[in-house]
Amino acid sequence: MTNEDERPKAARTNEAAASDPSTTGSTSNSGNSDHRVSFHLQGALATGSSSHFHHHTFRTRSENQDAPARFKDSRANEQAEKLREKLREKQLSGAAQNLPETIVIPCQGKCRFTNATTSTSPPSSSEGGNDEDSSNMSDDAADEVLQRFLSSVSSFSVGSVASDSAVLMWDELDIEGCVYSVTLTQGKTVSVLEDVETPHVLGELIPGTNYSASVVAKLGSISGDATDPLTFETLSTEPSQPLPPRPAGSTKSSVQVKWNASSPNGSPILHYNLHWDQGTGNWKELHSSSERQYKVTGLTPGTEYKFTVSAVNELGESLRSEEGSCRTAVGTPNPPTCIYLGQASETGLVMRWSPPSDTGGAELLGYTVEQETEYGFIVIYNGEAQECHVTDLSRSTQYRFRVFSRNVAGQSKASAVVTFTTRAGLPPSPTNVRVEGRERSDAALIAWDAPVLEGDQQILRYNLKVSAVKEIDDGYSGCVKEFHSTDEKRLLIDGLLPGTLYRTLVTVVTAGGEGPPSTPFIFKTRPVCPSAPAPPSLRTKASPYSFNLQWNPPSYLGGSNITKYTLEMYKDDWAQMYMGPDTVFLVSSLLPGTTYKFRVRCNNSAGASLYSNTIPFTTAPAPPAPPLNPVVVNKGPYAANITWQESVTHGAPITSYTVEMCLLGGSFQEIYNGPGPSCVARNLVPGSTYYCVVKANSAVGPSTPSEVTMYCSPPAPPGVPPNIVLVGDHVIKYWSRDQMLDFYWFTGSNAGFLSDNVIKC
Numbered sequence: 108m109t110n111e112d113e114r115p116k117a118a119r120t121n122e123a124a125a126s127d128p129s130t131t132g133s134t135s136n137s138g139n140s141d142h143r144v145s146f147h148l149q150g151a152l153a154t155g156s157s158s159h160f161h162h163h164t165f166r167t168r169s170e171n172q173d174a175p176a177r178f179k180d181s182r183a184n185e186q187a188e189k190l191r192e193k194l195r196e197k198q199l200s201g202a203a204q205n206l207p208e209t210i211v212i213p214c215q216g217k218c219r220f221t222n223a224t225t226s227t228s229p230p231s232s233s234e235g236g237n238d239e240d241s242s243n244m245s246d247d248a249a250d251e252v253l254q255r256f257l258s259s260v261s262s263f264s265v266g267s268v269a270s271d272s273a274v275l276m277w278d279e280l281d282i283e284g285c286v287y288s289v290t291l292t293q294g295k296t297v298s299v300l301e302d303v304e305t306p307h308v309l310g311e312l313i314p315g316t317n318y319s320a321s322v323v324a325k326l327g328s329i330s331g332d333a334t335d336p337l338t339f340e341t342l343s344t345e346p347s348q349p350l351p352p353r354p355a356g357s358t359k360s361s362v363q364v365k366w367n368a369s370s371p372n373g374s375p376i377l378h379y380n381l382h383w384d385q386g387t388g389n390w391k392e393l394h395s396s397s398e399r400q401y402k403v404t405g406l407t408p409g410t411e412y413k414f415t416v417s418a419v420n421e422l423g424e425s426l427r428s429e430e431g432s433c434r435t436a437v438g439t440p441n442p443p444t445c446i447y448l449g450q451a452s453e454t455g456l457v458m459r460w461s462p463p464s465d466t467g468g469a470e471l472l473g474y475t476v477e478q479e480t481e482y483g484f485i486v487i488y489n490g491e492a493q494e495c496h497v498t499d500l501s502r503s504t505q506y507r508f509r510v511f512s513r514n515v516a517g518q519s520k521a522s523a524v525v526t527f528t529t530r531a532g533l534p535p536s537p538t539n540v541r542v543e544g545r546e547r548s549d550a551a552l553i554a555w556d557a558p559v560l561e562g563d564q565q566i567l568r569y570n571l572k573v574s575a576v577k578e579i580d581d582g583y584s585g586c587v588k589e590f591h592s593t594d595e596k597r598l599l600i601d602g603l604l605p606g607t608l609y610r611t612l613v614t615v616v617t618a619g620g621e622g623p624p625s626t627p628f629i630f631k632t633r634p635v636c637p638s639a640p641a642p643p644s645l646r647t648k649a650s651p652y653s654f655n656l657q658w659n660p661p662s663y664l665g666g667s668n669i670t671k672y673t674l675e676m677y678k679d680d681w682a683q684m685y686m687g688p689d690t691v692f693l694v695s696s697l698l699p700g701t702t703y704k705f706r707v708r709c710n711n712s713a714g715a716s717l718y719s720n721t722i723p724f725t726t727a728p729a730p731p732a733p734p735l736n737p738v739v740v741n742k743g744p745y746a747a748n749i750t751w752q753e754s755v756t757h758g759a760p761i762t763s764y765t766v767e768m769c770l771l772g773g774s775f776q777e778i779y780n781g782p783g784p785s786c787v788a789r790n791l792v793p794g795s796t797y798y799c800v801v802k803a804n805s806a807v808g809p810s811t812p813s814e815v816t817m818y819c820s821p822p823a824p825p826g827v828p829p830n831i832v833l834v835g836d837h838v839i840k841y842w843s844r845d846q847m848l849d850f851y852w853f854t855g856s857n858a859g860f861l862s863d864n865v866i867k868c
Contacts, residue, residue: 250329256280257324257331260287265337266306270314270344270372276306277322277334285326290333292319315343315373343373346418351431352381355400359408359438359468365400369418369425376418382427384413408438409468438467440512442522443474449494451530451620453502458527459494460510469514479507479524503531503618531619534560537569540613540628543597548605548633548666554597555613555625564617566594573600576608576629606634606666606713634666636714642722643674643705646691651699651729651757657691658707658719667711677704677721699729700758728758731803733813734784744793744823750785754803754810763804767812771796780804793823 262278275289289300289307293316300307312318317340321333347370356363369376381394381401393414394401406412411434415427441463450457462471476488476495488495500506505528509521535558544552553571560566571590592598603609608631612624643658660669674685674692678701685692697703702725706718732755740748749766764783767775770792779786783801791797796819800812 260324263334265339270342271312273309274306288323290321312341314341345423346425348426349416349428351429352414352416354433357436359436360406361404362433363402366416374420374422376420380417382415406435437469437516439517440467440519441465442519443510443512446525448527455498456527463512467514475511477509500529504529534615534617534622536623536625537613540625542630546633548635549603550601552599567616570614572612574610576610603632634713637661637665637711637716638663639717640719642719649727651727652697653695655693669709671710674707697726728807730808731757731805731810733810734801737801737813737816739818744821745791747788751801753784759805759807761803765802768797768799791820795820
C-alpha cells in the first residue's frame with residue numbers, strides 16, 4: 108500500500124472529505140454507519156491508451172438512503188464535475204466497452220458522486236479547486252480506492268482437510284464482476300488457480316504435505332493485494348501405488364527386479380512387498396524388504412515372469428502396482444532326442460527326431476545333421492524340418508550320424524551318435540496263397556509258395572496280414588491282424604469269425620527288408636447256427652380270440668443270413684403255428700380268457716438255432732357262452748321249475764343269469780335275474796304254451812340266449828265263481844253294482860271245460 112505522501116492529491120482530498128463531519132448532515136455518526144460507494148463502470152479506454160481508466164460513479168449508502176446529498180467541500184464538487192466531463196469524453200470516443208455497469212464497494216466518506224449522464228449535477232460550490240489535482244483524481248485516485256477495496260478480502264480460512272483435498276473459504280466482496288484467484292504453494296511449486304469461487308475445493312493434493320494458500324480479488328485489470336498466506340497440512344495415509352517393477356538385468360536363470368520409491372504420503376515407508384506370477388496365473392508373495400530391488404534365481408531360460416510391488420507404512424499397504432515383465436536371458440538348446448530311422452532303401456535313409464526338451468528359452472531356428480566320413484563328421488543338412496533324407500548311399504551299408512539343434516543363442520551340443528543301415532534288395536512276393544485242410548468256422552490253415560530269391564538272400568520270416576471284408580467287391584473293413592511265420596510256408600490263423608470273408612496278404616522278409624505283398628487271397632469261414640432269438644412279443648393288445656405276434660432276428664447270425672423262423676404254441680402240447688421268413692404272425696381261433704405259451708427259433712444255412720425262452724400270453728375275456736340244456740319241470744298248473752347247466756366263463760366270472768319267458772305269440776319278459784343255475788316260474792296260466800330262454804351275464808357283457816325251450820302248463824280245476832252270496836235256504840243271489848238277480852252265477856276264472864255246476868248250501 109502507498110503511504111500518505113505518495114498517494115494522489117485527489118485521493119487525499121476524498122479522504123479528507125470523508126473525514127469531515129460537516130459533510131454528514133443530519134445522518135447518524137459516520138464512524139458507525141455502513142457507507143458504500145457505487146461505481147458505475149461506463150467503459151474503459153481503448154487499448155493502447157496511456158492508462159487503463161475505469162470511470163465509476165461513487166455513491167455512499169447511509170442508513171437513510173433517500174437523504175439528499177450535501178456538498179460542503181467545493182473541491183469535492185469540482186472533482187466530481189471534472190470526473191463527469193471526463194466520462195462524457197470517453198463515452199463519446201467509444202472507449203467504454205464490455206464492463207459491468209455497477210460495482211459497489213465500501214468506503215469511508217460522506218461525499219456522493221453522481222453519474223453526470225443519469226443523475227442531477229450537484230450544486231455549484233463557491234470554493235475553487237486545483238484543476239491539476241482534479242484531473243489526477245479521475246484516473247489514479249479512483250483506481251487506488253478500488254485497489255484498496257479489492258485488498259480487503261476477509262475471513263480467509265481452510266477446512267475439511269483430508270489426505271488429498273481441502274476446502275478454502277473467504278467472504279466475497281460486495282462488488283459485482285469481481286473474480287478471485289488462489290495461489291497454492293507446496294515447497295518450490297507454485298500453482299495459481301484463476302476464476303475460483305468460495306468455497307473452493309482443492310483436489311489432488313499430496314497426503315501428509317504442507318501447503319500455503321492465499322487469495323487475490325480482481326476486477327478487470329485491477330487486482331487487490333493477496334491475503335496473508337494460510338498454511339495447512341494434508342492428512343497422512345498409506346503409500347501411493349508404486350510404478351510397475353522393471354528389469355535391471357538378467358541371466359539364463361535369474362532376473363534383477365527394480366522399482367521406484369513410492370510416495371510415503373506423510374508416513375515413512377517400512378518395506379515393499381514383491382509378488383510374482385510364474386506363468387500359471389497364480390500370484391504369490393516373493394520378497395518383503397525395505398530395499399527397492401531383488402534378484403530372483405533358479406528360473407528357466409528365455410521365460411517371461413510378471414511382477415507387482417506394493418509399499419507398506421504404519422497406516423497400511425498401498426495398492427499393488429501394475430504388472431511389470433522380466434524375461435530371463437536365452438541359452439543354447441539341448442540336442443534333439445529320440446533319433447530313429449524312419450525309412451530305409453537300398454540307396455538312401457530317412458532319419459527323424461524329436462525336438463529337445465529344453466529349447467534354451469527361445470524358439471528353435473532349425474537343426475543340423477552331420478554324417479561321419481573318412482575325414483570326420485561333415486554337415487549334410489541344415490533346416491527346420493525334423494527329418495533328413497540321406498541319398499546316394501550304398502546297399503546294406505552302415506552309416507553314423509549326429510544331430511544338433513540351434514536358436515538365437517547358438518547351437519546345442521551334439522546328440523549321441525546313431526547308426527543306421529541301408530537296406531538290401533527287396534525279395535519278391537510269395538505266390539499261390541490258399542487254404543488247406545477242412546473248412547473251419549473260427550480258423551483257417553493258410554499256405555503259400557516261397558518266391559525265388561536272387562543271390563544269397565535268406566528268408567528271415569513271412570508276414571501275414573488278415574482283415575475281414577463284407578463282400579469280395581465291397582472293400583476291406585475291420586482291424587488288420589498280423590501273423591508271423593518262420594521258414595514254414597503255412598500258418599494256422601485262428602480267432603476268426605464264422606461265416607466271414609477274410610482278405611489275406613503274405614510278404615517275405617529278408618535282410619534287405621520286407622518285400623511287396625502277395626496277390627490278395629479271399630476266403631470265407633464256415634458259418635454256424637445262429638443264436639436263439641428273443642421271445643416273441645405282442646404287436647397289438649390281445650383280443651379274445653387271437654394274438655398278433657412279432658419277434659426280432661437273433662443277435663448273432665452265425666455268419667449266414669436267416670432263412671426261416673418257426674413259431675410254436677403250447678395249450679395242451681406244443682404245436683407249430685408258423686414257419687417262414689417273416690417276423691410277424693397272427694395266431695387266431697383261440698379261446699377267450701385263456702393263457703397260451705409261445706416260443707420261436709430260426710434257421711440259417713448251417714442249421715437251426717435253439718428255441719427262445721417261453722413266454723405266456725392270455726387272450727382277452729369275452730362274454731360267457733350261452734347256458735346249456737335249459738329244462739322246465741312242471742310244478743302244477745301255476746308254476747314250473749327251470750334248470751340249466753352253467754356256462755363257460757370265457758375269462759370273466761359269471762355274475763348272474765337271466766331267464767325270459769313268453770306265451771305263444773307274445774314277447775319275452777324277464778322272470779328271473781340271479782346267480783342260478785335254477786329258478787321257479789310262478790303265476791303261469793294253466794293250460795298255456797310257454798317259450799323259455801336263459802342268458803349268462805359277466806362284467807364283459809351278456810351271452811347269447813340259450814336254445815329256446817317250449818313248456819305247456821297243465822290245466823287246473825275251475826275257480827269259484829265270483830260274487831255269489833247265499834241269501835237263504837237254497838236261494839242264491841247274484842248282484843252287481845246295478846242290480847241283483849236270483850239264480851245267476853259266473854263260471855270260474857280258470858280256463859278249461861266246466862262239465863257241471865254244483866251248488867251246495
